[in-house]
Amino acid sequence: MAAYRTHMKIIGEILETTQEDLQDGNGASVTYLIRKANISHSRISGILSTLVSQGLLEQTAGGGANKYKISQSGREFLRAYYAFTRFADSFGLSI
Amino acid sequence: MQAAQRGRRPAPLTNGTRTIHQIEIISRRYLDIPLEFLLENILNLIGFLVGLGIGIMSLVGYKNTGSPTLFRLTVAFFSISAGFFVVWAGYTAEDLFLHAGDIEGWVQTLGIGIQTIGYFFIAFSHSIKSFFPKSAHFRAIIPLPLLLTSSVQLEHIFRSVSFIFLAYGAIETMLSYFENRNRGAASVAAGLGLLALGEFLGWYSFVFPESLLYPASMACRIGGLIALFIPVSRVPLTRVRFDR
Numbered sequence: 001m002a003a004y005r006t007h008m009k010i011i012g013e014i015l016e017t018t019q020e021d022l023q024d025g026n027g028a029s030v031t032y033l034i035r036k037a038n039i040s041h042s043r044i045s046g047i048l049s050t051l052v053s054q055g056l057l058e059q060t061a062g063g064g065a066n067k068y069k070i071s072q073s074g075r076e077f078l079r080a081y082y083a084f085t086r087f088a089d090s091f092g093l094s095i
Numbered sequence: 096m097q098a099a100q101r102g103r104r105p106a107p108l109t110n111g112t113r114t115i116h117q118i119e120i121i122s123r124r125y126l127d128i129p130l131e132f133l134l135e136n137i138l139n140l141i142g143f144l145v146g147l148g149i150g151i152m153s154l155v156g157y158k159n160t161g162s163p164t165l166f167r168l169t170v171a172f173f174s175i176s177a178g179f180f181v182v183w184a185g186y187t188a189e190d191l192f193l194h195a196g197d198i199e200g201w202v203q204t205l206g207i208g209i210q211t212i213g214y215f216f217i218a219f220s221h222s223i224k225s226f227f228p229k230s231a232h233f234r235a236i237i238p239l240p241l242l243l244t245s246s247v248q249l250e251h252i253f254r255s256v257s258f259i260f261l262a263y264g265a266i267e268t269m270l271s272y273f274e275n276r277n278r279g280a281a282s283v284a285a286g287l288g289l290l291a292l293g294e295f296l297g298w299y300s301f302v303f304p305e306s307l308l309y310p311a312s313m314a315c316r317i318g319g320l321i322a323l324f325i326p327v328s329r330v331p332l333t334r335v336r337f338d339r
Binding site for chain 2: 006008077080081083084086087088089090091092093094095
């Protein structure tokens with residue numbers, strides 16, 4: 001049985017996806033994020049608006065659709081996420 | 096000194112029988128009661144420092160990520176640290192200042208009680224992960240308190256409950272190691288296992304109070320705390336900052 005992903009892990013995967021080299025320099029589209037992070041549209045909308053309001057993602061309008069790029073705070077958050085994922089893994093837990 | 100300078104062997108200070116007798120005196124004077132006292136102090140200080148270190152690291156992680164798992168680990172390790180500190184401070188205050196003679200038992204009970212809260216949060220983090228009622232491992236050790244809590248004293252209850260939590264945490268962490276092959280998880284599982292063994296031996300030493308069980312219990316717990324800290328010390332904390 002596959003383990004459920006925690007909310008934190010989903011956020012980590014979304015940020016990771018926006019950090020990857022994208023063909024379009026404006027950022028990742030919602031469709032691309034849905035496909036890469038394997039999450040429903042209704043759920044990702046709420047998460048994206050939270051991440052934008054927290055300053056972890058930057059929203060840009062390009063080609064008639066919203067696109068998302070990782071911000072400097074987002075990169076710092078991702079570094080902390082990697083470090084503390086390893087920390088929690090040592091205890092057999094996931095953050 | 097002068098004999099050595101002249102190139103002669105100095106005469107032996109004691110003969111064999113007297114040396115053995117001296118060793119007996121030394122071991123009785125310095126290694127019997129003080130050994131236990133020394134180990135107790137080392138254990139409590141290491142427990143306080145290791146708990147504080149891991150607690151601070153968990154707190155930094157919680158502040159940076161907002162993860163509830165890291166919050167539970169923060170509460171767990173600050174409780175463990177506080178428990179060890181209470182026992183160490185209580186014993187030190189009693190020996191140096193108070194000399195009341197009847198507070199050591201209560202200090203020990205209070206400290207172990209606070210540590211038990213910490214062990215509960217470690218076990219709780221695992222029980223959330225594997226959903227408590229479905230966890231066959233937890234159900235497998237639920238009957239143990241009935242066997243272990245034969246005494247009415249609080250310390251016995253705390254020690255046996257701590258043993259359950261630690262054994263459960265060690266089993267879950269070991270299962271995680273089998274899934275991911277993360278060496279850190281193996282070290283933490285060994286640490287929790289040694290702490291559980293230490294709690295068990297500490298509880299069992301009430302039956303044989305003059306035996307080596309209690310020093311062995313403390314040695315196990317010191318080893319367990321060191322094993323807990325090894326993987327945590329490798330986390331690259333210097334690259335992580337507090338949120339503003």
